[in-house]
Amino acid sequence: MLRQYEACGWKRTGIRYGSCLEPPAEVASGHIQAWGNPETCCFIDTDIVFHADLMERYYYQAKSIQITFVEDMALSYYQKKTERNEARFGVFCYVNNLPRPWYKRFSSGEVQKASTIYITDQFLEGAGAVFSDNLWNRTAHAVNNRDVSLPLLADICREIKSAEMSGEAFFLFLQGKALEAAGLLVDYTLSFGLERTPSLTTKARDAAKSALQILNQSFVQPPVIEDMAKSIGINKQTLQRAFQQLTGQSIHEYIKAIRMEKAVFLLTDTTKTIDDIAKEVGYQSKGNFYKAFAETFGCTPNEMRKNETDSVN
DSSP, X not given: OHHHHHHTTOEEEEETTEEEEEOOTTTEEEEEEEEEETTTEEEEEEEEEESSOEEEEEEEOXXXXXXXXXXXXXXXXXXXXXXXXOOGGGEEEEEEOSXXXXXXXXXXXXXXXEXXXXXXXXXXXXXXXXXXXXXXXXXXXXXXTSOOOOHHHHHHHHHHHHOOOOHHHHHHHHHHHHHHHHHHHHHHIIIIIHHHSOOOOHHHHHHHHHHHHHHHHHSSSOOXXXXXXXHHTSOHHHHHHHHHHHHSSOHHHHHHHHHHHHHHHHHHHOOOOHHHHHHHTTOSOHHHHXXXXXXXXXXXXXXXXXHHHHHHO
């Protein structure tokens, strides 16, 4: 995320615990501070007022946990751009258990004021807290797109933000608090989410992963679900349940998401026509493509292309 902002003209400077990004004046005012290591474990303090529409997009590859605490307002996280997610006690948690695209859209005049703890699987493994695939999936299912009633997570964010320590002491403190936050989420998963989420069998989990690989390669012309299930060696209903539990999306939702990810890349990184882009990502009808795009991003393909061009210029 920080690299993406830098590429868009945000200025990075070194600060006591990490780095600070400041936006171009015409885009926004304020700052984003990242304390710690953004590749493993960091605390991100954001205080931004947007002066222009902005689409933030990136692709998560590492498994990670994000815990965002908002005191002044609700953050808008856009998987579906028409929905606003607001968690109790100002805490919003998201677990990235699989590689996936992620999008956030901000409108002119919108405020983003929040604190986020970002923890990757690399950090957890280095600390001796190794999550199994099943635990990653269960935690994602328990917290993603749900209200999480854990006020202690807000306290942890406040403690990190208000800490005044030397660099070495602060980084130890940050890592300890990150592990504490991860432990609270796992406890929440095991005491609450687990009751609602039956464990996937090895066969069902492997089948869902195989379906992911197939869809990543053939999303333009995806196979019929029943035929795909048969080729994998599992029944259709079991595959659909396992896929939903593994990814947090139905097979149809996943196909749409990966098509939209490809469409954004083609819109912003090529000069191809929108008709050609629609066909390239699997839509024979331009109207269906526009409808799916608007449902996902809250704007038309033309509007996104214009906004991206304006932000670069």
